[in-house]
Amino acid sequence: xxxxxxxPRVPGRTRSPELRYGNRPTMKxxxxxxxxxxKTVSRVVNGEPGxxxxxxxxxxxxxxxxxxxxxxxxxxxRKGRTASIGLVLEDLADPFYGPLSRAVEEVARAHGALLIxxxxxxxxxxxxxxxxxxxxxxxxxxxxxxxxxxxxYLEPEIKAGVATVFVDRPAGRIDADAVLSDSFxxxxxxxxxxxxxxxxxxxxxxxxxxxxxxxxxxxxYRTAMEDAELPVAPSWVALGSTAPEAVRDAVxxxxxxxxxxxxxxxxxxxxxxTALRALADHQQRIALVGFDDLELADLLHITxxxxxxxxxxxxxxxxxxxxxxxxxxxxxxxxxxTTLIPRGSGEIPPGTIH
Amino acid sequence: xxxxxxxPRVPGRTRSPELRYGNRPTMKxxxxxxxxxxKTVSRVVNGEPGxxxxxxxxxxxxxxxxxxxxxxxxxxxRKGRTASIGLVLEDLADPFYGPLSRAVEEVARAHGALLIxxxxxxxxxxxxxxxxxxxxxxxxxxxxxxxxxxxxYLEPEIKAGVATVFVDRPAGRIDADAVLSDSFxxxxxxxxxxxxxxxxxxxxxxxxxxxxxxxxxxxxYRTAMEDAELPVAPSWVALGSTAPEAVRDAVxxxxxxxxxxxxxxxxxxxxxxTALRALADHQQRIALVGFDDLELADLLHITxxxxxxxxxxxxxxxxxxxxxxxxxxxxxxxxxxTTLIPRGSGEIPPGTIH
DNA sequence: CGTGCCCCTGACAACGTTGTCCAGGCCCTA
DNA sequence: TAGGGCCTGGACAACGTTGTCAGGGGCACG
Numbered sequence: 207x208x209x210x211x212x213x214p215r216v217p218g219r220t221r222s223p224e225l226r227y228g229n230r231p232t233m234k235x236x237x238x239x240x241x242x243x244x245k246t247v248s249r250v251v252n253g254e255p256g257x258x259x260x261x262x263x264x265x266x267x268x269x270x271x272x273x274x275x276x277x278x279x280x281x282x283x284r285k286g287r288t289a290s291i292g293l294v295l296e297d298l299a300d301p302f303y304g305p306l307s308r309a310v311e312e313v314a315r316a317h318g319a320l321l322i323x324x325x326x327x328x329x330x331x332x333x334x335x336x337x338x339x340x341x342x343x344x345x346x347x348x349x350x351x352x353x354x355x356x357x358x359y360l361e362p363e364i365k366a367g368v369a370t371v372f373v374d375r376p377a378g379r380i381d382a383d384a385v386l387s388d389s390f391x392x393x394x395x396x397x398x399x400x401x402x403x404x405x406x407x408x409x410x411x412x413x414x415x416x417x418x419x420x421x422x423x424x425x426x427y428r429t430a431m432e433d434a435e436l437p438v439a440p441s442w443v444a445l446g447s448t449a450p451e452a453v454r455d456a457v458x459x460x461x462x463x464x465x466x467x468x469x470x471x472x473x474x475x476x477x478x479x480t481a482l483r484a485l486a487d488h489q490q491r492i493a494l495v496g497f498d499d500l501e502l503a504d505l506l507h508i509t510x511x512x513x514x515x516x517x518x519x520x521x522x523x524x525x526x527x528x529x530x531x532x533x534x535x536x537x538x539x540x541x542x543x544t545t546l547i548p549r550g551s552g553e554i555p556p557g558t559i560h
Numbered sequence: 561x562x563x564x565x566x567x568p569r570v571p572g573r574t575r576s577p578e579l580r581y582g583n584r585p586t587m588k589x590x591x592x593x594x595x596x597x598x599k600t601v602s603r604v605v606n607g608e609p610g611x612x613x614x615x616x617x618x619x620x621x622x623x624x625x626x627x628x629x630x631x632x633x634x635x636x637x638r639k640g641r642t643a644s645i646g647l648v649l650e651d652l653a654d655p656f657y658g659p660l661s662r663a664v665e666e667v668a669r670a671h672g673a674l675l676i677x678x679x680x681x682x683x684x685x686x687x688x689x690x691x692x693x694x695x696x697x698x699x700x701x702x703x704x705x706x707x708x709x710x711x712x713y714l715e716p717e718i719k720a721g722v723a724t725v726f727v728d729r730p731a732g733r734i735d736a737d738a739v740l741s742d743s744f745x746x747x748x749x750x751x752x753x754x755x756x757x758x759x760x761x762x763x764x765x766x767x768x769x770x771x772x773x774x775x776x777x778x779x780x781y782r783t784a785m786e787d788a789e790l791p792v793a794p795s796w797v798a799l800g801s802t803a804p805e806a807v808r809d810a811v812x813x814x815x816x817x818x819x820x821x822x823x824x825x826x827x828x829x830x831x832x833x834t835a836l837r838a839l840a841d842h843q844q845r846i847a848l849v850g851f852d853d854l855e856l857a858d859l860l861h862i863t864x865x866x867x868x869x870x871x872x873x874x875x876x877x878x879x880x881x882x883x884x885x886x887x888x889x890x891x892x893x894x895x896x897x898t899t900l901i902p903r904g905s906g907e908i909p910p911g912t913i914h
Numbered sequence: 915c916g917t918g919c920c921c922c923t924g925a926c927a928a929c930g931t932t933g934t935c936c937a938g939g940c941c942c943t944a
Numbered sequence: 945t946a947g948g949g950c951c952t953g954g955a956c957a958a959c960g961t962t963g964t965c966a967g968g969g970g971c972a973c974g
Binding site: 229230273275276277278279280282283288290297298299300301303304305307308311315320321322323324325338339340341342343344362363365366367479482483486500501502503504505506516 | 583584627629630631632633634636637642644651652653654655657658659661662665669674675676677678679692693694695696697698716717719720721833836837840854855856857858859860870
Binding site: 586587588598599602605606630631632633634635636637638639 | 959960961962963
């Protein structure tokens with residue numbers, strides 16, 4: 207009697223007035239209804255052996271009629287594994303991260319795990335806040351696209367067993383797995399491509415030097431120029447904000463400056479897009495190669511250095527689950543090759559300037 | 561004694577050999593270390609009042625030295641709220657959903673909630689599986705972009721108090737909140753725009769009729785044609801697969817058929833992209849208006865019916881949290897206006913066909 | 915100096931599940 | 945027929961946290 211009822215479980219105590227899970231049936235309720243023990247219900251729910259067909263039928267019936275659904279929070283607490291992984295992105299809305307998170311999700315799904323994610327919006331503080339919130343949820347693993355350059359705050363977590371893999375940019379100040387694109391090699395090849403098409407004065411527009419990929423790409427640019435024994439005028443390099451206005455100004459300066467560039471290398475997809483718009487607005491048609499592919503780049507004939515975002519995500523997730531499966535390699539960096547895709551904009555010869 | 565140690569808590573029993581959370585310190589450990597009671601630690605961790613500065617300092621010290629982090633799974637079990645919401649997308653990699661999920665995330669963040677998400681890949685079964693897995697996690701609310709057309713499986717969940725909002729497409733066979741774009745009005749306006757520019761033979765390529773937005777957009781097309789008293793030849797309408805090959809074939813058929821169309825209305829962004837590629841390949845330049853905006857549409861001069869993906873996500877999330885805050889309106893459908901953005905492709909007059 | 919009040923602290927139960935262990939019943943064999 | 949083994953089912957504790965409640969100590973006031 208009183209005790210199989212849902213309300214009140216215990217005479218007059220303890221139950222707080224707040225809404226719980228809308229007051230859902232528990233295994234206890236199912237057990238009472240089916241006239242079996244608690245553990246038997248658990249067995250049926252989890253498909254464990256050791257239950258007669260007849261008992262199973264009765265339990266199943268009770269489950270259906272009550273609309274019972276196992277409470278995974280309780281399960282997680284008991285089992286110690288959450289079967290979920292966290293993904294800290296830089297910006298969910300950036301088209302580059304769509305395929306990446308999709309790939310992570312596919313791998314997670316294949317391992318029966320859910321994906322919890324959020325954006326850092328390029329803010330290191332927010333990255334930390336988010337990553338730690340995910341750890342508090344006890345995600346089994348963490349995939350992080352770094353916004354900041356100091357990840358020591360994750361050290362206790364990693365030590366406590368949270369498998370962690372960094373993607374797109376390496377971890378800062380800690381030794382951890384990272385899956386990267388070959389920013390240096392990609393830029394170098396892209397700039398060499400422009401040089402091979404006759405360009406001597408080539409501009410570079412990139413992200414803040416705080417960001418690892420940005421400096422790597424700049425380094426690729428400089429190396430390619432050096433390889434060809436070409437000088438680099440300071441006015442040809444713009445780093446810093448990738449906000450549209452800033453990039454727009456940079457483009458205009460480089461094209462109209464005293465030593466006008468005949469070609470441009472754009473350090474990431476946002477820069478490429480803005481540069482294209484600026485050039486179109488000013489009716490300039492100079493050579494352009496961009497890092498990162500774009501959805502409609504083929505129709506716009508944009509030559510790009512393509513990274514395989516899906517492969518980045520997949521590789522990172524696979525590495526993560528390998529760790530979760532107990533394989534315990536030393537932390538390592540994996541670098542994925544980039545591909546130069548010539549589509550026209552990178553093959554425009556110099557001297558077509560108006 | 562024995563009991564404040566982490567291993568073994570209880571002489572020889574119960575602790576299973578599997579990995580738990582990498583054996584993290586608990587409040588109990590912190591309490592032991594600080595020489596205070598369990599509840600006092602809880603107070604400090606949660607910033608509750610009623611703790612002396614001195615005690616707080618001691619506890620904080622113990623927390624830092626042990627690297628304690630509150631276990632939110634346990635908290636969730638106890639409190640009954642998970643402070644997380646689930647988002648079931650159709651495809652994370654589709655650029656349309658990037659801004660949408662970003663907007664949802666922003667609202668969630670503002671309410672202190674985390675976002676758990678996954679893609680249904682347009683598969684109704686997978687949508688259900690995912691949605692129910694999220695419910696088992698006891699997410700407080702659910703935002704669903706439907707892949708299927710029967711959502712009765714969510715009835716017990718909604719009844720049990722899971723706030724649920726559908727986005728982009730209405731729920732099937734249940735009465736629930738939905739936030740939609742005005743597919744009908746948008747298409748109608750887009751097709752009317754083509755008609756206003758002199759077109760009489762206009763093709764429509766859309767998604768499977770199973771999908772609500774697809775039929776609404778088709779209805780908009782038909783209505784616009786009727787409004788102008790124009791006939792619609794069966795060969796001008798292609799529904800079904802939006803796989804690239806199918807769309808490509810449809811475009812070719814319409815352009816080269818016995819009654820060639822002079823303009824095309826594309827039912828969604830994927831169709832628009834493929835149609836553009838097909839037209840470019842065949843060096844055809846006919847008028848085109850597409851439903852959904854695209855990243856580089858301005859540079860390609862594509863006229864589109866733009867939906868505000870971010871507004872869809874934001875509106876849905878806000879509605880969700882209103883429900884979670886206890887406001888209990890009747891389920892309702894909200895429709896957001898679309899915008900026609902003329903950029904060139906929709907203003908090409910007929911007769912430019914080669 | 916005594917009484918009463920308030921502030922701080924801690925013991926305890928409960929959240930819903932799963933792992934462990936034990937009891938009882940059945941069947942099979944000697 | 946008795947004994948042993950196997951199969952099924954259930955009681956119980958534990959996961960780590962928070963809400964409730966009660967006790968103890970200090971301070972102010974009469």
